[in-house]
Amino acid sequence: MPDQAQLLPGTLDLLILRAVSLGPLHGYGILLRIAQISGQALLVEQGALYPGLFRLVRQGLLKTRWGTSENNRRAKFYELTATGRKRLREETDNWNRLAAAIGAALAAQAEEI
Amino acid sequence: MKLLAWFRSVSSKFFHPAESAEELDEELSEHIALRADDLERSGLTRSEAERQARIEFGSAVKFREQSHEARGGNLLETLLLDLRFSLRVLRKSPGFVVAAVVTLALAVGANAVVFGIVNALLLRPLPVPNAQGLWAVEHFDSYPNYVDLRDRSRSFAGLAAWKMVFTAMDTGHDAEGVTGYAASGNYFDVLGLQPTVGRFFHSSDERGPNSAPDVVLTWAYWHSRFHEDPAVVGRTVRLGKEPFTIIGVAPKGFGGTLLFGSPQFFMPIVNQEQVDGQDLLHARANVQGIFEMLGRLKPGVTPAQGAADLNGIAASLEKTYPKEVPHRDYSLAHPGLYVFGGPARAFLAGLMLLAALILLAACANLGSLFAARAADRSREVALRLALGSSRKRIARQLLTEAALVSLAGGAVGLATSVVLLRRLSVWQPFPSAPIQIPVTPDASLYIVALVLALVSALLFGLVPVRQVIRANPWEVVKAGPSGRTGRRVSLRDVLLTLQISICAVLVTSSLVAVRGLVRTLHGHFGFEPRNAMIVDANLASSGYTGDRALAMERRMIEAMQAIPGVQAAGLATSYPPLIYAAAAQTHVFRTDARDFRTENAAAAPYRYDISPGYIRAAETALLAGRDLTWHDDAAAPRVALVNQQLARKLFGTEAGAVGRSLKLQDGTSVEIAGVVEDGKYFSMTEDQEAAMFLPYLQSPPRATDLVVRSSRDPQQLVLAIRSRLRQLDAGLPADVDTWNHYLGVALFPARVATVALGIMGLMGAMLSITGIFGMAAWSVSRRLKELGIRIALGAQRREVLQAALGGAIRLLALGSAAGLVLGVLASRVLASIVYGATPRDPLVLAGVVVAMALLGLAATWIPAQRALSLDPLVLLHED
Numbered sequence: 008m009p010d011q012a013q014l015l016p017g018t019l020d021l022l023i024l025r026a027v028s029l030g031p032l033h034g035y036g037i038l039l040r041i042a043q044i045s046g047q048a049l050l051v052e053q054g055a056l057y058p059g060l061f062r063l064v065r066q067g068l069l070k071t072r073w074g075t076s077e078n079n080r081r082a083k084f085y086e087l088t089a090t091g092r093k094r095l096r097e098e099t100d101n102w103n104r105l106a107a108a109i110g111a112a113l114a115a116q117a118e119e120i
Numbered sequence: 121m122k123l124l125a126w127f128r129s130v131s132s133k134f135f136h137p138a139e140s141a142e143e144l145d146e147e148l149s150e151h152i153a154l155r156a157d158d159l160e161r162s163g164l165t166r167s168e169a170e171r172q173a174r175i176e177f178g179s180a181v182k183f184r185e186q187s188h189e190a191r192g193g194n195l196l197e198t199l200l201l202d203l204r205f206s207l208r209v210l211r212k213s214p215g216f217v218v219a220a221v222v223t224l225a226l227a228v229g230a231n232a233v234v235f236g237i238v239n240a241l242l243l244r245p246l247p248v249p250n251a252q253g254l255w256a257v258e259h260f261d262s263y264p265n266y267v268d269l270r271d272r273s274r275s276f277a278g279l280a281a282w283k284m285v286f287t288a289m290d291t292g293h294d295a296e297g298v299t300g301y302a303a304s305g306n307y308f309d310v311l312g313l314q315p316t317v318g319r320f321f322h323s324s325d326e327r328g329p330n331s332a333p334d335v336v337l338t339w340a341y342w343h344s345r346f347h348e349d350p351a352v353v354g355r356t357v358r359l360g361k362e363p364f365t366i367i368g369v370a371p372k373g374f375g376g377t378l379l380f381g382s383p384q385f386f387m388p389i390v391n392q393e394q395v396d397g398q399d400l401l402h403a404r405a406n407v408q409g410i411f412e413m414l415g416r417l418k419p420g421v422t423p424a425q426g427a428a429d430l431n432g433i434a435a436s437l438e439k440t441y442p443k444e445v446p447h448r449d450y451s452l453a454h455p456g457l458y459v460f461g462g463p464a465r466a467f468l469a470g471l472m473l474l475a476a477l478i479l480l481a482a483c484a485n486l487g488s489l490f491a492a493r494a495a496d497r498s499r500e501v502a503l504r505l506a507l508g509s510s511r512k513r514i515a516r517q518l519l520t521e522a523a524l525v526s527l528a529g530g531a532v533g534l535a536t537s538v539v540l541l542r543r544l545s546v547w548q549p550f551p552s553a554p555i556q557i558p559v560t561p562d563a564s565l566y567i568v569a570l571v572l573a574l575v576s577a578l579l580f581g582l583v584p585v586r587q588v589i590r591a592n593p594w595e596v597v598k599a600g601p602s603g604r605t606g607r608r609v610s611l612r613d614v615l616l617t618l619q620i621s622i623c624a625v626l627v628t629s630s631l632v633a634v635r636g637l638v639r640t641l642h643g644h645f646g647f648e649p650r651n652a653m654i655v656d657a658n659l660a661s662s663g664y665t666g667d668r669a670l671a672m673e674r675r676m677i678e679a680m681q682a683i684p685g686v687q688a689a690g691l692a693t694s695y696p697p698l699i700y701a702a703a704a705q706t707h708v709f710r711t712d713a714r715d716f717r718t719e720n721a722a723a724a725p726y727r728y729d730i731s732p733g734y735i736r737a738a739e740t741a742l743l744a745g746r747d748l749t750w751h752d753d754a755a756a757p758r759v760a761l762v763n764q765q766l767a768r769k770l771f772g773t774e775a776g777a778v779g780r781s782l783k784l785q786d787g788t789s790v791e792i793a794g795v796v797e798d799g800k801y802f803s804m805t806e807d808q809e810a811a812m813f814l815p816y817l818q819s820p821p822r823a824t825d826l827v828v829r830s831s832r833d834p835q836q837l838v839l840a841i842r843s844r845l846r847q848l849d850a851g852l853p854a855d856v857d858t859w860n861h862y863l864g865v866a867l868f869p870a871r872v873a874t875v876a877l878g879i880m881g882l883m884g885a886m887l888s889i890t891g892i893f894g895m896a897a898w899s900v901s902r903r904l905k906e907l908g909i910r911i912a913l914g915a916q917r918r919e920v921l922q923a924a925l926g927g928a929i930r931l932l933a934l935g936s937a938a939g940l941v942l943g944v945l946a947s948r949v950l951a952s953i954v955y956g957a958t959p960r961d962p963l964v965l966a967g968v969v970v971a972m973a974l975l976g977l978a979a980t981w982i983p984a985q986r987a988l989s990l991d992p993l994v995l996l997h998e999d
Binding site for chain 1: 143144146147148150153155156159177178179180182183186196359
């Protein structure tokens with residue numbers, strides 16, 4: 008297994024929103040999708056996903072419906088709501104700004120000051 | 121918008137909690153199944169794949185709980201989950217639930233009943249405006265004294281007075297016996313009341329004796345007899361033989377200024393002679409005349425200042441009228457209980473103490489129940505902790521259990537107490553007297569019961585929670601159920617010993633009280649109440665006065681004697697001994713006395729004015745001299761019978777008293793004609809008092825009671841007495857009842873005390889049974905394995921029992937001994953209420969020991985059977 012980065016607090020929500028924005032997924036699917044899109048670098052503890060999912064549903068960012076999984080099991084699918092899509096855009100912008108700022112800070116050399 | 125969503129989510133969870141919980145479970149298990157599918161594809165067997173999936177998933181319990189909280193509505197939902205879980209857990213241990221609920225119900229019920237009574241009699245003010253400003257003089261007094269106190273006092277904005285009158289009200293169709301207040305003109309104004317209809321009488325209506333023949337009805341009597349007819353105002357009714365006019369109706373809910381009984385009407389006190397048959401308005405020496413004075417203090421005047429003001433006036437009255445006015449100290453109290461205030465407060469305080477003891481015992485019981493339960497569940501709790509449940513969650517759930525138990529116990533207790541109080545409030549202990557205890561359960565009662573239940577159960581529900589917070593799951597799981605119990609046992613021991621000793625106190629006091637009452641009932645009163653009837657002929661209210669009354673009374677006695685089977689009949693004016701706790705004391709002087717001031721009196725005997733035949737009818741033994749005869753009339757020299765006590769006091773001898781003389785306060789010399797045996801006169805608990813019997817023909821006529829002795833069947837006798845009285849005068853309203861029945865009033869405090877203590881004792885016994893049973897059962901179950909090994913090694917039954925129950929029995933003995941000593945000390949207090957109650961009674965002591973031993977036997981029976989019937993093989997197989 009490759010080295011896995013520790014998730015920063017608060018980033019799980021963003022990852023879930025992003026994973027779901029690519030198409031409706033059930034819980035296990037979200038885990039696989041996160042692993043896939045992060046190049047196996049980010050692995051979410053399986054059980055810990057669900058409290059996060061329910062929190063997002065409660066905030067009205069995700070909606071759910073029951074459906075059938077690819078191997079014919081009954082599963083609950085999550086998809087983005089309009090609010091969720093908006094939130095994902097905001098959070099992505101926030102993250103990019105933050106990442107750029109931290110990147111810039113870390114890359115700064117003594118002579119640049 | 122968000123709020124709305126949240127609200128929708130909460131409400132859906134509230135209405136479909138089971139669905140969403142199942143959904144969650146399904147979703148999580150589907151997740152694991154999907155993962156297992158993947159793992160299976162990678163080459164694992166199905167079962168291995170599922171195991172691996174579960175391990176990867178992590179603690180399902182923890183995530184399920186976190187998910188619940190994340191899904192929102194968490195407070196409500198976790199509460200519901202906790203509730204459901206607690207109910208499921210509690211259903212599995214019905215023994216614990218029943219014991220805890222019964223314990224709590226007993227404690228809450230007892231305390232709620234006592235609080236209800238205290239609230240009704242002491243805490244709740246009279247139903248008048250600004251009742252807090254009303255103060256009462258809880259003393260009899262005479263009307264002229266009252267008038268002086270009213271007119272000369274500077275502390276009161278108004279001072280009113282009233283006395284009870286008993287008469288018949290004739291509305292033109294039928295006469296009915298009624299009770300009323302003869303009240304001073306300012307009575308309603310001092311109370312600050314307004315009439316429902318019509319008007320009240322006022323001070324301005326008082327224009328001398330018999331100047332205001334007015335009647336104000338209580339609302340209840342207006343409702344029951346006049347059907348709330350407003351046209352009743354202005355109608356003329358007869359009180360006795362005299363016409364009175366109904367002028368108004370008092371407000372609803374107002375029933376006079378005594379809390380334990382309501383009159384039917386009010387009338388101006390200036391007209392009392394028409395109803396009483398004797399004039400009180402000018403009798404300064406009749407300090408029994410006025411029932412109660414009550415008034416409003418002026419703003420800024422303290423009750424102590426008010427009382428000092430009254431006492432100053434009383435001192436000057438005492439100086440001005442040395443013969444008529446005895447020395448007295450006035451004190452002020454809140455009105456409502458009248459002279460019974462002191463004893464009632466003392467009794468209620470005692471009751472509250474006992475109820476508090478019950479509560480304490482119950483709390484100790486709950487504490488040991490919960491502690492035992494915690495010990496039993498330590499493994500379960502440790503497992504849940506180990507599986508990832510949080511301590512907070514477990515503690516919350518244990519508290520939910522405790523709250524459920526406490527609410528159930530509180531509800532049962534409260535329901536029982538409400539039923540009891542309702543019955544108490546409609547209970548009329550004496551059909552012939554308007555006495556009632558007006559307890560109506562109100563909000564404060566419910567609050568008290570709820571708080572008691574919650575506090576006591578939560579306090580002791582916390583015992584296991586504390587243990588949970590401290591517990592180290594690994595140690596508990598490793599050590600098994602019998603490990604680490606050393607300290608808890610000692611806490612339980614202390615609680616149980618405390619509880620048993622409290623219960624023993626209750627059992628001791630109730631036995632003392634019961635024994636005292638039994639003694640009282642078989643005691644000797646100086647007369648024989650069995651086979652004797654009391655006829656209250658009430659001549660005054662039927663219009664007989666003076667010589668006509670005397671003549672009528674003699675005809676009545678002769679008519680009674682003529683009834684077949686009647687052995688003797690005689691009358692006593694006012695009441696014969698021990699009736700309604702009514703007795704008048706008078707002052708007597710030695711023959712050489714010149715100064716007839718009260719403080720020079722040689723004795724203060726109870727005075728009875730009797731007819732010839734009374735002594736035989738009452739079966740009071742005549743020890744020396746002669747009985748009174750019809751020749752002892754107004755024309756003959758004054759004579760008297762005295763009891764042994766008075767003879768000893770005056771002359772130092774009983775037999776030698778006959779023929780000697782004493783003087784009454786008015787200076788009349790009276791010769792002792794005979795000496796009769798000592799008896800009880802005013803109350804069952806009095807010390808031996810002096811008494812004197814004067815011929816009624818030589819005294820002014822007063823209300824009359826006939827004593828009729830016959831061994832005939834009482835019911836037939838009552839009919840015969842009534843028909844004879846009707847033949848004499850159809851207008852005589854005659855109350856006939858057995859003397860024993862009237863004694864009920866004198867015995868009432870003792871009876872109530874005995875019943876109350878008996879119930880408390882019973883509760884104590886029940887509590888100690890549950891406590892000992894719980895302890896014994898637990899100690900057997902905790903040591904099952906050890907006992908099994910002992911049996912397997914050949915231990916005898918006695919040894920097994922000793923090992924299993926020795927601890928419980930030792931605690932029982934210790935607690936009982938402590939309780940017995942405390943109970944004996946506490947019972948001294950009882951002696952003041954229950955006649956003949958003494959704790960130094962071998963029967964009581966033996967009774968307590970036997971009772972506690974029986975309780976112990978009953979409570980340990982089942983655990984002992986369980987210990988004896990152990991099969992060591994089965995037991996050792998189990999572990």
